Amino acid sequence: MGQEEINNSDTICAIATAPGGALGIIRISGPRAFEAVSAICALRCDAVGANTSHYARIIEHDAVMLQHQTIIDETLVTVFRAPHSYTGEDSVEISCHGSRYILNKVLELLVQHGCRMANPGEYTMRAYLNGKLDLSQAEAVADLIASSNQATHQMAMSQLRGGISSKLSQLREQLLKLTSLLELELDFSDHEDLEFADRSELLSLAKNIDIHIARLAKSFETGQAIKQGISVAIVGKTNVGKSTLLNRLLKDDRAIVSDIHGTTRDTIEDTIDINGITFRFIDTAGIRQTTDTIEQIGIDRTYAAIAKARIVIWMVDKEPTQEELDKISFITENKKLIIVRNKIDKAGNTPFTIVKVPLVEISAKHNQNIDQLEQTIYQAADIPTLSDTDIVVTNARHHDALVRAQKHLQRVLDGLHNQLSGDLLSEDLRLTLDTLAEITGGQITPNEVLGNIFKHFCVGK
Numbered sequence: 001m002g003q004e005e006i007n008n009s010d011t012i013c014a015i016a017t018a019p020g021g022a023l024g025i026i027r028i029s030g031p032r033a034f035e036a037v038s039a040i041c042a043l044r045c046d047a048v049g050a051n052t053s054h055y056a057r058i059i060e061h062d063a064v065m066l067q068h069q070t071i072i073d074e075t076l077v078t079v080f081r082a083p084h085s086y087t088g089e090d091s092v093e094i095s096c097h098g099s100r101y102i103l104n105k106v107l108e109l110l111v112q113h114g115c116r117m118a119n120p121g122e123y124t125m126r127a128y129l130n131g132k133l134d135l136s137q138a139e140a141v142a143d144l145i146a147s148s149n150q151a152t153h154q155m156a157m158s159q160l161r162g163g164i165s166s167k168l169s170q171l172r173e174q175l176l177k178l179t180s181l182l183e184l185e186l187d188f189s190d191h192e193d194l195e196f197a198d199r200s201e202l203l204s205l206a207k208n209i210d211i212h213i214a215r216l217a218k219s220f221e222t223g224q225a226i227k228q229g230i231s232v233a234i235v236g237k238t239n240v241g242k243s244t245l246l247n248r249l250l251k252d253d254r255a256i257v258s259d260i261h262g263t264t265r266d267t268i269e270d271t272i273d274i275n276g277i278t279f280r281f282i283d284t285a286g287i288r289q290t291t292d293t294i295e296q297i298g299i300d301r302t303y304a305a306i307a308k309a310r311i312v313i314w315m316v317d318k319e320p321t322q323e324e325l326d327k328i329s330f331i332t333e334n335k336k337l338i339i340v341r342n343k344i345d346k347a348g349n350t351p352f353t354i355v356k357v358p359l360v361e362i363s364a365k366h367n368q369n370i371d372q373l374e375q376t377i378y379q380a381a382d383i384p385t386l387s388d389t390d391i392v393v394t395n396a397r398h399h400d401a402l403v404r405a406q407k408h409l410q411r412v413l414d415g416l417h418n419q420l421s422g423d424l425l426s427e428d429l430r431l432t433l434d435t436l437a438e439i440t441g442g443q444i445t446p447n448e449v450l451g452n453i454f455k456h457f458c459v460g461k
């Protein structure tokens, strides 16, 4: 959606439902919504009560012989009157039968009667522009539609209900208090003894705000992990049963399993949910010395997968070699490591101890202790249990604004430490406020920025 294409005086229409269902909903919004719908069915939208539903036949009139008409569908038409609609404008929703032909025909008729096809996210953008939602809530709508498990749903719902907005308005109040205290200090600047008392109060107030912004910014890590799925690389030497484990976790024959060493050549990824959180498992090529060029490329990819993963499962079988065990230490610091000893159904058992790393003994092939492994993986992810009131930042734009706000606030803190005068600090305070306001949209008006945010939505929302 480019800058010039945003025209809010148009009446827009789109299919709001995914194809293939028994019903299909068409949404119409804008100043001529009632007129356009009334032109294609016998319902006088402007004469019916607000927020009421009505049975109506959609009718196409022959362009030449007007008395010739074709019934396109029998539908339910719901009329929403401004400002009590999703967009804040006059809006209509037509529930048709879910046929592609019917839906496209109805759209075609609406366009003939003055509507235009909506751009992605245009309804939600209008809702924002009409003050029905702030920008972070509008963005939560897209997240809500995309949510695929309990955790992503909960985060989107909390944001939609204004979680981050109310947290930010608390911070805003604190920043305004700081600003007014600074002004007060300026007014009394000739009383030298007063200044020091005020400064310590100012400093503790600023520090407190900083802690809260930092906490929000930090929550983005969790937010990202939950939104994108937590990556778990399954690595180890060849033939230990990595692909068997992947298949077991996915409950699907996703990867080829064989007793030939070096079966897996490329990384294979898929996701499962554990306790409502998505984990992305990556099966990798077994690590061994090889002269095979293709296999070596696969092994290089294994190292790349380790580097990207948050959790690494290092798999050994019943008889791990010392060399294998020594390799464990090369896995870098920031990784959560889990050692999995596979094939416990087989005889033989080389004892080994590994300090401070969870060890889970399983049989991937015979489905032993897989639940226990899943719970160990879940614990390793270290996801804080989210309550309804927890605010988790999931949006990169919000995170970016928080980080920039923190930098401005840091300058305020430095200035307070260095006894800079209030007028020098107030500019950075104002920047902190403005930057935080970007998140809910207070400072954003350019169409370009809005277009960029809403273009990732689906059409019809």
Ligand SMILES: Nc1nc2c(ncn2[C@@H]2O[C@H](COP(=O)(O)OP(=O)(O)OP(=O)(O)O)[C@@H](O)[C@H]2O)c(=O)[nH]1
Pocket: 237, 238, 239, 240, 241, 242, 243, 244, 245, 256, 257, 258, 259, 260, 261, 262, 263, 264, 265, 284, 285, 286, 287, 342, 343, 344, 345, 346, 362, 363, 364, 365, 366
């Ligand atoms: N007895 C027993 N055999 C297993 C178990 N898990 C896997 N295997 C067997 O071990 C062999 C290797 O399994 P894969 O899953 O292909 O091993 P991999 O680690 O992916 O091997 P590469 O892809 O070559 O690195 C197969 O014959 C599996 O059937 C287990 O728990 N017990």
Ligand SMILES: [Mg+2]
Pocket: 242, 243, 244, 255, 256, 257, 263, 264, 283, 284, 286
């Ligand atoms: Mg394999």
